[in-house]
Amino acid sequence: MYKKIPYFVRGDLDMSKNIEINNNLKYTGITKNIDGLGRFVLPSSLRETYGIKTGDKLQINVIDSYIVLNLQKNNKKQEKSFYRTVDELGRFVIPVEIRNNFELQNGTPIRIYFKNNYILLKKDEVSCTFCSESNNLVEYENKLVCFKCISNLNNIGF
Secondary structure (H helix, E strand, C coil): CCCCCCCHHHCCCCHHHHHHCCCEEEEEEEEEEECCCCCCEHHHHHHHHHHHCCCEEEEEEEECEEEEEECCCCCCCCCCCCCECCEEEEEECCCHHHHHHCCCCCCCEEEEEEEEEEEEEEECCCCCCCCCCEEEEEEEECEEEHHHHHHHHHHCCC
């Protein structure tokens, strides 16, 4: 589904050792849209929790299908990372290489997760609850289900 990201964008090896992307992520319940200039706003509650202030630099990497943010605590930069400054409204620009890779455009919804000291962003994709199919979806009790899964559920007596 996602295109292969050029090597330099994939993140430094130290970060990918420190964080495993799996089902133990905590969803904040917050989904925000990217704006027309590629900016994303970190909610003030999240900025307070992680101690992110105006002028702070965020280290930005990609691991799997997630954009991983980490507050840069020193001036030592990793050559395989992007760095962006947080403005007074809590916005930062997602690098164009990452936006292109994940097909992020004006209005694209992004879900915010966290794990340990990392903030993770993931494109909010509409898909079947059971099989991740993105076509022929029907909403049932606030869940999206594709026709194939509905048929399978009918076949087993649901």
